[in-house]
Every structure is written in C-alpha cells, then in structure tokens.
Amino acid sequence: xxxxxxxxxxxxxxxxxxxxxxxxxxxxxxxxxxxxxxxxxxxxxxxxxxxxxxxxxxxxxxxxxxxxxxxxxxxxxxxxxxxxxxxxxxxxxxxxxxxxxxxxxxxxxxxxxxxxxxxxxxxxxxxxxxxxxxxxxxxxxxxxxxxxxxxxxxxxxxxxxxxxxxxxxxxxxxxxxxxxxxxxxxxxxxxxxxxxxxxxxxxxxxxxxxxxxxxxxxxxxxxxxxxxxxxxxxxxxxxxxxxxxxxxxxxxxxxxxxxxxxxxxxxxxxxxxxxxxxxxxxxxxxxxxxxxxxxxxxxxxxxxxxxxxxxxxxxxxxxxxxxxxxxxxxxxxxxxxxxxxxxxxxxxxxxxxxxxxxxxxxxxxxxxxxxxxxxxxxxxxxxxxxxxxxxxxxxxxxxxxxxxxxxxxxxxxxxxxxxxxxxxxxxxxxxxxxxxxxxxxxxxxxxxxxxxxxxxxxxxxxxxxxxxxxxxxxxxxxxxxxxxxxxxxxxxxxxxxxxxxxxxxxxxxxxxxxxxxxxxxxxxxxxxxxxxxxxxxxxxxxxxxxxxxxxxxxxxxxxxxxxxxxxxxxxxxxxxxxxxxxxxxxxxxxxxxxxxxxxxxxxxxxxxxxxxxxxxxxxxxxxxxxxxxxx
Ligand code: ME8
Numbered sequence: 359x360x361x362x363x364x365x366x367x368x369x370x371x372x373x374x375x376x377x378x379x380x381x382x383x384x385x386x387x388x389x390x391x392x393x394x395x396x397x398x399x400x401x402x403x404x405x406x407x408x409x410x411x412x413x414x415x416x417x418x419x420x421x422x423x424x425x426x427x428x429x430x431x432x433x434x435x436x437x438x439x440x441x442x443x444x445x446x447x448x449x450x451x452x453x454x455x456x457x458x459x460x461x462x463x464x465x466x467x468x469x470x471x472x473x474x475x476x477x478x479x480x481x482x483x484x485x486x487x488x489x490x491x492x493x494x495x496x497x498x499x500x501x502x503x504x505x506x507x508x509x510x511x512x513x514x515x516x517x518x519x520x521x522x523x524x525x526x527x528x529x530x531x532x533x534x535x536x537x538x539x540x541x542x543x544x545x546x547x548x549x550x551x552x553x554x555x556x557x558x559x560x561x562x563x564x565x566x567x568x569x570x571x572x573x574x575x576x577x578x579x580x581x582x583x584x585x586x587x588x589x590x591x592x593x594x595x596x597x598x599x600x601x602x603x604x605x606x607x608x609x610x611x612x613x614x615x616x617x618x619x620x621x622x623x624x625x626x627x628x629x630x631x632x633x634x635x636x637x638x639x640x641x642x643x644x645x646x647x648x649x650x651x652x653x654x655x656x657x658x659x660x661x662x663x664x665x666x667x668x669x670x671x672x673x674x675x676x677x678x679x680x681x682x683x684x685x686x687x688x689x690x691x692x693x694x695x696x697x698x699x700x701x702x703x704x705x706x707x708x709x710x711x712x713x714x715x716x717x718x719x720x721x722x723x724x725x726x727x728x729x730x731x732x733x734x735x736x737x738x739x740x741x742x743x744x745x746x747x748x749x750x751x752x753x754x755x756x757x758x759x760x761x762x763x764x765x766x767x768x769x770x771x772x773x774x775x776x777x778x779x780x781x782x783x784x785x786x787x788x789x790x791x792x793x794x795x796x797x798x799x800x801x802x803x804x805x806x807x808x809x810x811x812x813x814x815x816x817x818x819x820x821x822x823x824x825x826x827x828x829x830x831x832x833x834x835x836x837x838x839x840x841x842x843x844x845x846x847x848x849x850x851x852x853x854x855x856x857x858x859x860x861x862x863x864x865x866x867x868x869x870x871x872x873x874x875x876x877x878x879x880x881x882x883x884x885x886x887x888x889x890x891x892x893x894x895x896x897x898x899x900x901x902x903x904x905x906x907x908x909x910x911x912x913x914x915x916x917x918x919x920x921x922x923x924x925x926x927x928x929x930x931x932x933x934x935x936x937x938x939x940x941x942x943x944x945x946x947x948x949x950x951x952x953x954x955x956x957x958x959x960x961x962x963x964x965x966x967x968x969x970x971x972x973x974x975x976x977x978x979x980x981x982x983x984x985x986x987x988x989x
Contacts, residue, residue: 362393362400363606367614368407368450368589371431372416375438377662377692378615378647378654384677385644385686385760386613387444391815392755394445395835401606403593404439405450406432407586409569409579411485424568428453442673443818450593452570452585460592461585462573464633465561468519469574473632479516479560482509487617488582490560504617516560517578524628525556531627531637539623540642540758541687544616548623559625587626591635609638619643642758645689647680662692670858674817675701681760681816695911695933698858703936705820706855708771709809713824715778716802717851719795723787727803727829727846728796736777740801741839743773744808748837751812760816765938767812772939774805803828804842811837823854895950896966896988898978899925904937910957916940916965918947921985925949928961934973946976946988 366386369379383404390402408428417427428451436449450457468474481490484502491502491509500509529552532538532545539545562578563569569579588596590612594603612622623641630637646653652660668676679697682704684690720728747770754763777798786795806828814821814835825833829846899918907913907928914932918925927947948964955961966976978988 360398361605361610362390362398363594363609364389364393364400364402364611364613365590365609366404367618368405368452368586369435370410370412371406371408371428371435372410372412373656374431374434376654376656377664379435380438380442380664381647381680382613382615382644383439383444383446384442384680385758386611387442387446388681388760388815389611389613389755390445390447391818395811395815399605401448401594401602402446403448403450403590404435404444404446405448405589405593406435406452407582407589408432408451408453409585410488410582411566411568412488414566414568415485425453441668442677445818448593450589452589456595456597457585457589457592458570460595460597461570461580461588463597464588464591464629465580465584466573467633468629471632471634473520473523474517474561475520477516477518477558477560478514479518480511480513483512484509492557512565514560514564516564516581517562517572517575518558519561519584519629519632521559521625521628522556524631525552527631528552528556528624528628532623537640538637539619540640543687544619544623544643548620551620552624556624583621583625584629587621587629590626590638608636611640611642612638613642613644616643616645642686644686644758645684647684648689648691650693651691663694667694667697671697671701672819672855674820675705675855678705678764678817682764683761685761686758693911696906699933699936701855701858702934703939704768706853706857708768708775708939709820710853710855712771712775712778712802713806713827713854714851716799716806717827717848719784720799720803720848721850723792724796724799726848727842727844728800729844730797730800732793732797734781734794734797736780737797737801740773740777740805743770744805744837744839747808747812764813764816767809770805770812771809774802774809777805778802800842800844803848804839807834807842808837808839811835820854823852827851827854893950894948897921897947897949898982898984898986898988899945899947899949900984901940901943901945904935904940906932906937907957907959913957914940915959918945918963918965919984920947920949921983925962926960927963927965928956928959929965929967931965931967931973931975935975943975944977944981944984946978 364386366383369375386402386404390400394400413428414424417424420427432451439446481492482496482500483490484505484507486505486507487502495503501507502509532549539548561581561584562572563581564578566579569582570585572578572580590609591603591607594600594606596603614622619641627637648654649660649662654660654662664676675697679700682700683696747766750766751763754766781798783795783798786792806824810821810824811834822833827849829848834841897920899920901916902919902924903917904914907915912930912932914929914937916927916929918927946966948966951964953960953962968974968976
C-alpha cells in the first residue's frame with residue numbers, strides 16, 4: 359500500500375488561530391483527503407509550536423505560566439480544525455514528552471556527527487519570526503522585513519550548527535530536483551539566496567528558560583526553529599524509531615506560507631543531511647492572504663471574519679472560496695464580495711441547481727433511479743469527460759494547483775448542465791421517449807455521484823450531502839463511471855446551497871427616528887410610443903473576455919462580440935457571475951446607449967439582466983447569430 363505523509367507548520371499559540379493558519383491547513387487537508395481517496399495510507403500532521411518567545415510574552419501579559427497559557431490556546435486550534443472539517447491524524451504539541459525526548463535525541467545526533475560547535479553570536483533578532491537578520495538584509499531602521507516590528511539586539515554565547523557546510527549539497531539537491539520546492543518562483547528565490555552564501559546558525563539560547571534544554575548543556579535551551587522543524591519526525595516517533603516513523607518518513611509534502619519556506623527548504627534539509635536522514639519530497643510555500651490589500655494584523659485590527667463568513671455561507675463555501683479563488687503560490691486578497699459571488703455562481707447555481715433539477719425530474723417521472731437502457735447523443739462524451747476529469751485533476755493536485763483542479767471539476771459540472779439543456783430531457787416524458795429520459799437522468803445522477811467523489815477532498819460536507827440526496831446510504835469513493843445502482847430512492851432535494859441575501863444581513867438597523875423606508879414597488883413606468891421603443895438597438899452578442907474591476911467588488915469588465923464589432927462593457931454582475939462562467943455566453947446588449955465612464959473604465963453599452971433579489975442575465979432561448987436584433 360502506498361503511503362502519504364503531509365504536514366502543516368506547527369503554529370505559534372501566542373493567540374488563537376486566524377484565517378492564514380486556516381488557509382494552509384485546508385490545503386493540507388485537501389491533499390490528505392485526496393490521497394486517502396486514492397487508497398493511500400495517509401498521515402496528516404498539524405500542531406502548535408509552543409516554546410516560542412512570543413508565547414512566553416503573551417502568557418506573561420495574562421499573568422499565566424507559559425504552559426498554562428498553551429493549555430488554554432492549543433484547544434482553540436483543535437476547535438477550529440473541527441469546525442473546518444480538517445481530517446488531521448495527529449495534532450502535535452511541542453510541550454509533549456514525545457517531542458522533548460525526540461528533539462533532544464536529534465540534537466545529540468547532530469552533535470555526535472560533529473556539526474554543532476560553541477561560539478559567540480551577536481545580531482538583530484525578531485521575536486515574532488524567531489530569526490536573526492544580518493546587516494545586509496536590513497534597512498537603517500532595523501525593522502523586521504516580515505513583521506515590520508523593531509528588532510532586538512542580542513549577544514550571547516551560543517551553540518552553532520554548521521549550516522554552511524551543506525551549502526553545496528543543498529544547491530545540488532534543489533538544482534537536480536525541480537520538484538523539491540514549489541512553486542518555481544520560490545525555488546528561484548532560494549537558489550539565489552543559496553548562491554549568495556550560507557552562514558552557520560546559532561541553535562541555542564542561554565538567556566531564555568522557556569524551551570527544551572540542550573541534552574549536553576542544560577544551561578542552554580534549543581533554538582526554537584531547530585526544535586520546531588524536528589517535530590516532523592518526533593511526532594511520528596523518531597525517538598524510538600517507531601513503526602509509524604518508519605512507515606511515513608520521509609514526508610511527501612511539507613506545506614507552509616512563503617514566510618517560512620527558507621527554514622523548510624534549507625535549514626531543515628541541512629539538519630536532516632547532518633543526521634543522515636532522508637529528505638522530504640516536496641516543500642510547498644504558498645502565497646500570502648491579505649485583506650483589502652493589507653497584511654493580516656492583530657495589532658492593526660486587519661483580520662478575515664472567518665466565523666461570520668462561515669456562519670453565512672457554510673464551511674464548504676469558505677473552503678471552496680480559498681481554494682478556488684487564489685492561485686496557491688501567489689498572494690491573494692480575501693474579499694467577502696468575491697466569496698458571495700463564488701457562492702452564488704459556482705456553488706448555488708452551477709452545482710446546487712444541477713442537483714435540484716435532476717432530482718426534481720427523477721422524482722416527477724420515475725420511481726427512484728431509472729435504468730440506463732437507451733443510449734443516445736452526448737452519452738459517450740459525458741462518460742469520457744468524467745474519466746478525463748479524473749486524470750486532469752490528478753495532474754493539478756500533483757502541481758498543488760487547487761484552483762485549476764476545482765475549475766476542471768466545474769467544467770464537468772457545467773457540461774452536465776448543458777447535457778440537460780441540449781437533450782431537453784424535460785420534454786421526454788412521453789411513453790415513446792421515456793426510456794431515453796430515464797437514461798439521461800441516470801447519467802446525470804451518475805455524473806453527480808462522480809462529481810461528489812471528485813469534490814470530496816475540497817468540500818467534503820457537500821460531497822456527502824449529494825450522495826445522500828441521490829440515495830446512497832454509504833459514501834462511495836470510487837471515481838469509475840457506471841457504479842450508481844438502479845432503483846435507489848432519491849430525496850426530494852433540499853437546496854445544498856440555499857440563497858444568501860447579504861444585503862438583508864448587513865443592512866444597519868434603521869434608527870428609531872428615521873422614517874421607515876417604503877418598500878419600493880417595481881416601477882411601471884409611463885407608456886412610451888412604439889417609435890420611441892424602436893430607438894433602442896438591442897443586439898445578440900457573445901462574451902469574449904471578462905475580468906474583475908479593481909476596487910469595485912460588484913463590477914466586471916466584459917469584452918463582447920456583436921458580430922460586426924467588438925465592444926467593452928462594464929456590468930454590475932460580479933456578485934452573481936464569475937468571469938469564467940461568462941466567457942462564451944450569449945447576452946443581449948443595448949448597443950446604442952451613450953458610452954459612459956464607470957470607475958475610470960469606458961463602457962460602450964449595457965447588458966440586459968433580470969434584476970431583483972438576484973441578477974440573471976437575459977438571453978434568447980437558443981443561440982442566434984451575433985448581432986441579431988432583439989425586438
Ligand atoms: O511560523 N496568509 O508559526 P506561525 C497565508 N511556528 N498563510 C498564513 C498567513 C497569511 N496571511 N499568516 C499565517 C510559525 N499563515 C512557526 C512554524 S513549522 C516547523 C514552525 C500561515 O504561527 C502560513 O502557513 O507564524 C505561515 O507559514 C504560518 O501560518 C505561520 O504560522
């Protein structure tokens with residue numbers, strides 16, 4: 359049986375977990391769930407890095423011992439992971455005896471192998487990074503490049519690790535293994551850094567008491583990063599070389615933010631080389647989540663309202679948004695309006711409506727899952743696309759491209775929506791076509807089962823709901839076409855993504871003195887003459903390109919083809935449609951509207967849409983040649 363070992367960083371429990379920690383952990387969860395689905399024996403490790411100076415300080419500020427403080431904060435991580443449906447196998451604490459003994463053994467091995475020596479260190483130190491910075495990395499203000507906080511000058515007698523000795527081996531390893539560090543940009547950064555030369559690192563602290571004592575000099579404690587990185591083996595039972603350790607080491611994937619990739623891709627592998635242990639296979643350093651373009655910061659009150667958004671949209675929508683919206687290696691700006699748009703467009707419309715529609719048709723026309731007796735047009739294509747989707751998904755997951763992985767699944771979701779449309783299955787209830795209807799609905803249900811398997815690593819709760827609704831009592835994890843049994847009782851279909859009206863929720867309560875606002879009736883405007891109506895030039899157009907408008911959550915900038923010319927139109931539909939859903943769609947454009955400039959962008963026309971509580975684009979019942987007049 360193949361094995362798969364994935365880890366997140368162990369987070370500092372100096373405060374409760376935040377959305378940045380959630381982002382990494384959700385991504386690791388997808389990998390763990392995906393590999394379980396494929397039949398691997400998986401170990402998924404996460405935990406907390408307790409011996410940090412920032413933990414010590416936070417404890418002191420609350421008048422607690424560091425241990426008591428950790429005992430209070432560590433469970434808040436576990437609680438969040440439960441809330442986010444994280445399927446970790448080990449939640450590891452570095453104050454555990456297993457870790458303490460393992461870290462001390464590891465240090466003994468480094469010492470015995472001759473890579474630890476005593477020396478004097480002085481330099482600028484960041485308490486939040488737990489890292490020394492050299493003069494050349496700093497500006498005159500001596501501010502931490504990551505945390506933007508003043509650095510402390512530290513001087514002490516320390517033990518050092520001969521990191522410089524491993525420079526050439528590290529360079530060769532990263533050079534020869536293009537897959538070792540993801541994404542490529544991060545790998546290049548590391549290669550450049552390596553080429554500029556590695557210095558030995560101090561690995562002990564004499565001035566601190568909160569930590570694990572050096573095994574051969576109890577006056578010192580082990581430098582937090584050395585101790586923390588070793589958690590990836592100590593948690594498995596390195597100390598006793600347990601069966602679990604032998605099964606899972608080396609790790610398949612260490613996943614983390616770009617802030618700490620260097621520790622994982624240089625220091626950690628060098629330590630493992632020094633201990634003659636095998637290296638992890640992949641180091642994945644993802645981008646940074648921001649809010650309104652700013653770094654998340656507790657002190658500055660910049661945070662992502664996870665609880666609020668999960669309460670409104672559900673945990674799966676939150677997971678989906680993080681994984682689908684951002685390219686994993688790049689930074690991503692968290693915007694509630696985009697979460698709302700993804701919820702409506704991808705989850706409620708594309709997937710939720712598909713499920714409801716299919717269940718509705720099955721319930722109305724059949725007694726349970728119909729038999730697929732009458733093959734016809736598109737059936738083979740659907741089946742082949744299902745298989746192709748599995749293969750593409752695998753490629754994307756191997757490249758840690760969660761966004762394209764989900765997009766690939768959604769192409770299949772949209773194809774099934776189109777299958778229903780193209781076959782006009784709802785018109786086939788007559789006796790002579792009923793068996794074809796049954797086949798199309800069987801295929802649609804099987805496609806939904808298939809989709810539920812593929813989405814289960816990303817949005818596990820939804821995957822289960824879908825299988826329950828199509829009548830499966832036990833979750834079927836196999837992505838092979840045709841497994842759905844005939845004759846299952848399908849449910850009536852509860853919406854899996856019920857409509858969310860954020861306007862209602864976010865509207866401030868009217869003040870007591872304010873006049874109650876009259877509910878606005880839809881305006882029945884005054885009559886216009888036929889001649890006036892004829893002045894409007896409405897045309898069929900196709901959307902060629904669509905993109906969000908910077909700093910305008912509601913707007914999309916579209917390029918549309920009117921047959922004879924191309925136009926740019928700005929439309930206020932970003933909360934209801936994602937750009938990729940629009941591309942290729944036919945729409946109706948008011949072609950002779952005066953151009954207007956919206957947020958600095960010229961809009962040459964207007965797209966028609968039904969506009970009430972939600973917004974739905976107007977189109978003709980069937981595609982027509984571009985430029986056709988609509989009257
Ligand atoms: O560095 N966007 O712990 P930490 C995305 N204990 N990810 C973010 C993020 C953001 N804005 N903020 C935090 C430590 N993260 C050490 C690790 S491992 C042996 C020791 C995530 O609590 C991201 O994964 O500061 C980042 O690398 C990690 O939290 C830092 O967590």
